[in-house]
Amino acid sequence: AQSVAQPEDQVNVAEGNPLTVKCTYSVSGNPYLFWYVQYPNRGLQFLLKYITGDNLVKGSYGFEAEFNKSQTSFHLKKPSALVSDSALYFCAVRFLYHGSGNTGKLIFGQGTTLQVKP
Amino acid sequence: NAGVTQTPKFRILKIGQSMTLQCAQDMNHNYMYWYRQDPGMGLKLIYYSVGAGITDKGEVPNGYNVSRSTTEDFPLRLELAAPSQTSVYFCASKGSYTDTQYFGPGTRLTVL
Numbered sequence: 001a002q003s004v005a006q007p008e009d010q011v012n013v014a015e016g017n018p019l020t021v022k023c024t025y026s027v028s029g030n031p032y033l034f035w036y037v038q039y040p041n042r043g044l045q046f047l048l049k050y051i052t053g054d055n056l057v058k059g060s061y062g063f064e065a066e067f068n069k070s071q072t073s074f075h076l077k078k079p080s081a082l083v084s085d086s087a088l089y090f091c092a093v094r095f096l097y098h099g100s101g102n103t104g105k106l107i108f109g110q111g112t113t114l115q116v117k118p
Numbered sequence: 119n120a121g122v123t124q125t126p127k128f129r130i131l132k133i134g135q136s137m138t139l140q141c142a143q144d145m146n147h148n149y150m151y152w153y154r155q156d157p158g159m160g161l162k163l164i165y166y167s168v169g170a171g172i173t174d175k176g177e178v179p180n181g182y183n184v185s186r187s188t189t190e191d192f193p194l195r196l197e198l199a200a201p202s203q204t205s206v207y208f209c210a211s212k213g214s215y216t217d218t219q220y221f222g223p224g225t226r227l228t229v230l
Binding site for chain 2: 009032034036041042043044045046049051090094103104105106108109110111
């Protein structure tokens with residue numbers, strides 16, 4: 001079965017320190033991977049995606065993510081955290097549809113709350 | 119450019135009532151999705167549509183119905199509301215040549 005796991009419910013980091021939010025996936029074939037961020041009482045916002053190519057993907061707000069095929073991981077990183085980065089982060093993988101057409105459906109992890117303290 | 123809009127923002131229903139959650143997008147996207155978000159559970163796909171007149175079930179379709187008569191609109195209908203449908207509902211859309219979904223601001227529904 002295709003799935004995404006975010007092993008940490010919450011990550012706490014001090015402002016200015018590097019942050020990592022972990023994500024592992026299980027899909028057959030080549031994965032399309034995504035990170036979204038949700039600020040309080042808001043919808044999800046796209047941060048970055050990996051489709052193919054360079055394993056290090058850069059996205060919005062200084063975030064980047066590293067695709068590791070052997071470890072089936074796609075961890076989100078930022079070199080220096082800001083208090084304003086505090087939010088709920090979701091990893092997602094595109095559902096691979098073994099039929100005609102691409103439905104674009106995503107499978108989401110359960111989310112990780114990032115808390116950045118001053 | 120409004121993107122994806124959802125109405126209402128909040129709603130309280132009594133058990134057994136019905137309602138329609140509205141979703142509209144102005145990006146001419148063919149693909150639209152309805153998710154529900156429950157604490158600690160991530161987002162679960164309820165229904166999706168790949169174009170006007172075409173809809174299909176997601177992971178958790180029971181108790182819901184959808185229609186897609188136009189490209190812009192994708193309403194979600196709740197019949198006979200139950201407390202288990204208390205959740206935050208998000209609508210999303212994407213274009214035909216991209217994998218990125220764009221989300222609306224959500225509707226917070228409480229069923230008492």
